Amino acid sequence: MTPHTEQTSTAGFKFDNVKRNQLLCDKGYKLASATKTGTTIVGLIFKDGVVLGADTRATNGPIVADKNCEKIHYIAPNIYCCGAGTAADTEFTTNMISSQIALHSLTTGRDARVVTAMTMLKQHLFRHQGHIGAALIVGGYDVSGPHLFNIYPHGSTDSLPYVTMGSGSLAAMSMFESRWRSQMSREDAIELVKDAIEAGIFNDLGSGSNVDVCVLTKGNTEVLRNYARPNERAVKEQVYTFNRGTTEFYVPRAAAQAAEAATAMDTSA
C-alpha cells in the first residue's frame, strides 16, 4: 500500500492556523479581530425605483475605526449594493462581482440585471459556507424594472419590497413596518430611508455618524453621499491651543555655544 502524500490545495480557505490560534488563545494571547461594519443598511422599492440607505460607522470591537466609511458599493451604473458584516469581505466581494458583471455585460452586449448580480453573489457566498461575513442588500433598476434583494452570509436570498440588515436592522425595520406603503413618492421614500437609518444610528451602538443614500430609477442613478449629517461635531467652547514657549526643551552644550555665537535664524516667511 503506497503511503498517502499530503497535497496542499491552492483553492479555497486554509484552516491550518485554527489549531495554532486556539493554542495561543488558551495561553492568553488576544487574537486580532476583523473590522466589522456594525451597521444599519436598508433598501426599499418606491413608485419609480429603488432607494438604498446606509450609516457610515466602521467598528473594530468597541472602537470606531472609521467615522465616515462608504457602505453603498458600486456594482454597475444601474446596480448598487449595501454591505454589512466584515468590512473587508463586503468590499472585496462587491468589487469582484462588479468586475464580473462588467465582463458579463460586454460579453452579452446587454445592460446588467440585478438578478444576475444577486445570483453571482449568492453562489459565491454559498461556496464559502458562511466564512465570508458579507450580508448584502443589492438593488437596482434594469430592463425588467426595479429589483431589491437581500443576501445572507451563508448564501440565502429574499426578494422583498423593503429590507434591512446589520446590527441596526431591527430599529430600521420598525420604521419600515410602520410607514412603508406601496407606490411611495420619491420624497417620501428618501425621507423614510433617512429616518430608518437614523433609527439605527441613534438606537444601535454598532451604527452611527452619517446617512448615505442612493436612488436608482429608470435610466438614472443618484448617489447622495452624506445625505444627512446628524452627528456633526459642535464648535468647542474654549480655545485649547498652547502658546509658543510653553514647552522648555534641552539643547546640548556644544550646540548651545555655537548657537550663542551664530546669528538668530531667519524665521520670516
Next chain:
Amino acid sequence: MSTLKPGEVSMGTTIMAVEFDGGVVLGADSRTTTGAYIANRVTDKLTKVHDRIYCCRSGSAADTQAIADIVKYHLDMYTAQHGEAPTVKVAASLFQEICYQNKGGLMAGIIIAGYDERDGASVYDIPLGGSLHREPFSVGGSGSSYIYGYCDKVFRPDMTKEECVEFVKNTVSLAMTRDGSSGGVVRLAVIDKDGVERMFVPGNQLPVQYLG
C-alpha cells in the same frame, strides 16, 4: 448529521403536499428566522423547478435555495436534451442524489410534488438523511410534529381538489398556531395537467380554530 450554523437563516417551517386524482396540492407557511428574529415574514417556500414540478423547502434557507437552483438547471438541460418534460420521479431522484451525497454538509428537508403524463400526480418526500419516499401525502418541517395526528385522521385517498385545498389550508394553519418557527401567511399551489394555480391566504383570514 449537521445542524444550523450560528447566524444561518432557517426555515423553521411547516410544509406539506397532497395527491388527488389528477393533481397535487402543495402548502407552506411563510416564516424565515435567524435565531429569534423573523428575517422574512412572507417567504415563498414553494419553489418551481419545472413547469409542473414544485418543491417545498425546509431547513437551511441557503442550502435549499442552492439545491433547488441546481436541480432546476438540470431539469432545464433534461428538457433541452430529451425534447420533453421530465417526470416528477426524475426531479425527485436529482434532489435525492444531491441530498444524500452531501448529507454531512447540508440541512435540507424537501418535499417534491407535481404532475406528469406518465405517472400522473406524485408526491415524494426527502427527509434530512437523503432517503426518497413516494407517499400519497407528506408533511415536513418543525411544525409537522404537531399535525401528524390530524393528518392521519382526516386524510382520505379519494378527496377532490377542493377538499385537498381545504385540508392543506387547515393543516398548515393548525401547525402555525402551535409551532413558533412557523407563521405568517399560507401559500398554496395546485398542479394538474392544465398548469399551476398559486393561492395565498393572509394571516388574518386563516381558518377559525381554538386559540385559547
